[in-house]
Amino acid sequence: MSFDSPTEERKSLLSPTSASDSDERLYRAPSKASGLSRFTLFSIVVCIICTGINLHAFTSSYKPRITHYQDLATLRRPNQWIGLDRVQSPPEHAPPILLYPNLLAQINSAEPTHVYKDDPVRIANLRALTPPEDRPFKVTPQFSTIAEFRSIDYKMENCEIVVDPAHRGAAAHEHSNFNATLGGGENVIDVWRLAAPYSIDSRTLSWKTRPSRAEKVATFQMQYGSKWSHKFSCPTDTLHVFEFGAANDETYVEWTQDHREPTPGECTRFHCLTKSMFERTRWSGVVMYQSSSFTD
Structure with a gap:
């Protein structure tokens, strides 16, 4: 413009x-x-x-899916000894094998719904918190102890459960390495075999949820220096669960079962006991021995 x-x-x-x-x-x-x-x-x-x-x-x-099996009876347990029945039996008896309980836990009739952990004290290590090998054994008018064993080894089907409050020292109070404590009265214990078709879940075990009693095995008096034992047949891969309860109101038996006494390297599943070791091994505890059944 x-x-x-x-x-x-x-x-x-x-x-x-x-x-x-x-x-x-x-x-x-x-x-x-x-x-x-x-x-x-x-x-x-x-x-x-x-x-x-x-x-x-x-x-x-990418979230991992973790499946928790509650009914362990439905899990398949394959045969671990395929073909061993065709192997020639050894000429001599295999020495016995010492088994510690898979489970050693307490139940309380005064608190029927209370669950006692089988690892009450955890030890911190470099990776995580792990339960110690020590386990308590306690029998009183209120407390009972349940011990679970599984016989696994092939042709070791003669079993013997042993309960021994042994101690070192001349007097009952001088059990330095064996910490069993017995009451002053008659410490009488009833032993029951429980009807447990599969392993007990310690996270839910209580007086109310314990397996039913199948039969009474024995009644014996617990004393220092004397042990009780019971022999029975234990086919390969079978479960054996026992309940130890008080037979009277005076019974008091307690100890902490230490797997380091005797040294695990001397008598475990991975190193067979000699006959002399088997006879002289003494410590406070409830254990099970598996003996050879090749000639049965």
Whole structure:
């Protein structure tokens, strides 16, 4: 646009039409900026939502699935000794094998629903908290102890359960390495075999949930220096569960069963006992021996 004189140019700038065009341009600029800002915000929200969905899908797809088996009777236990029945039997008897209980736990008739952990004290190591090997044995008018064994070894089907409150020292109170404590009265114990078709879950074991009593094995009096034993047949891969309860109101028997007495390297499943070791081994505890049945 050209003007013939400066006066006409000034008139053109001051005219209403020119002012309206300028105002429209000023008005339209903020509108475009506002629209751009809303689009940016919307895009950011969409990105955040998509990222959250992807993270959830990723973590869900790789989450480990842990299955807890409560009914262990349904688990298959395959034969570990395939073909051994065709191997010639050894000419001599295999020495007996010492077994510690798979489970040694207490139940309380005064608190029938209370569950006592079989690892009341845990030891911290470099990896995690692990239960110690020591296990308590306690029999009182209220407390009973349940011991569970599993006979596994092939053709070692003559078993003997042994309960021994042995001590070292001339007097009953001088059991330095054996910490058995017996009450002053007649410590009489009833031994029951329990009807347990599968391993007991120590996390739910209580007086109320214990397996039913199948039969009474024996009744004996616990004394320092004398041990009680019971022999029975134990076919390969069978479970044997016993309950030790008080037969009178005077009974008090308690000890902490230490698997290091005697040294585990001397008499365990992995190192057979000699006959002399078998006869002289004494410590406070309830254990089971498996003896050879090759000639039976």
